[in-house]
Amino acid sequence: MAAWHDGGPNVRRAAESALAGSDADVTAFVTAGMAAAAEHDLRARVEELIAISGPGVREAATAALAGNAAGIQAFLDKGLQNPYEHDQRVLLSQIISTGSPAVQDAANKAMAGTLEDVNQFLSVGQYNPGEHDDRVKLSQLMNVGGPQVHQAANAVMGWDAEDVQDFLPYGYQSPAAHDHETLTIAQLAQPAEHGVEWA
Structure with missing residues (x-):
C-alpha cells in the first residue's frame, strides 16, 4: 500500500x-x-x-x-518561505549591530543578496570574518607585547581559528606576566647599576 x-x-x-x-x-x-x-x-x-x-x-x-x-x-x-526569510534577516541584522567591522562588512553584503546568501553567511560566512578580526588582534598583541608575548602570539598565528580564539582572552596572560616580571627585575637592577641604594 x-x-x-x-x-x-x-x-x-x-x-x-x-x-x-x-x-x-x-x-x-x-x-x-x-x-x-x-x-x-x-x-x-x-x-x-x-x-x-x-x-x-x-x-x-x-x-x-x-x-x-x-x-x-x-x-x-x-x-513558509517569507516568514522564514524574515527571521533569517533579523538574525543577520543582530550580527550587523554587534559584530566586528569585518563581520559587519560581510553581513551587509549578505543582507543585500538573496536568501541563499543570508543562509550561507549565517551558517558559514560569519565565522571567516571573525577569524580575520582575531588574527588582527593577534598581530596587535605581537606589536605591543613584550618578548614572551611576541613569541607566544607568533606561534599561535599558525594555529587554527579555535586556538586563536582561546589564546586571545587567556593564553597571552602567562607570557605577559613573565614579560612584566622581567621588566620589573630590570627596573630594580637599574639603580644598582648607577650606584643607587634603596632605602
Missing part, C-alpha cells in the same frame, strides 16, 4: 493497523482514516517547526494550525 511507504508516522501506523485487519478496516482507512492520519502528521510537522523556528515562522505556523488540513499544507508548500 502506497500510504504505508509514502506517508508520515501516523499514516504508516494507521495503514499497518488496517492491513492487519479485515477488508472493512482497509476500506475505512482508505475512505476516512488515511486523511485523518495525514492531517495529524501535517500538524506534527508544523508543531516541530514552531519548536525550532524564529518568531515570524512561529506566528505564521500557529495561524496555520488554526485552519484545516488544506490550509496547513498550503502553509508548508508556499507560506
Whole structure:
C-alpha cells in the first residue's frame, strides 16, 4: 500500500493497523482514516517547526494550525518561505549591530543578496570574518607585547581559528606576566647599576 511507504508516522501506523485487519478496516482507512492520519502528521510537522523556528515562522505556523488540513499544507508548500526569510534577516541584522567591522562588512553584503546568501553567511560566512578580526588582534598583541608575548602570539598565528580564539582572552596572560616580571627585575637592577641604594 502506497500510504504505508509514502506517508508520515501516523499514516504508516494507521495503514499497518488496517492491513492487519479485515477488508472493512482497509476500506475505512482508505475512505476516512488515511486523511485523518495525514492531517495529524501535517500538524506534527508544523508543531516541530514552531519548536525550532524564529518568531515570524512561529506566528505564521500557529495561524496555520488554526485552519484545516488544506490550509496547513498550503502553509508548508508556499507560506513558509517569507516568514522564514524574515527571521533569517533579523538574525543577520543582530550580527550587523554587534559584530566586528569585518563581520559587519560581510553581513551587509549578505543582507543585500538573496536568501541563499543570508543562509550561507549565517551558517558559514560569519565565522571567516571573525577569524580575520582575531588574527588582527593577534598581530596587535605581537606589536605591543613584550618578548614572551611576541613569541607566544607568533606561534599561535599558525594555529587554527579555535586556538586563536582561546589564546586571545587567556593564553597571552602567562607570557605577559613573565614579560612584566622581567621588566620589573630590570627596573630594580637599574639603580644598582648607577650606584643607587634603596632605602
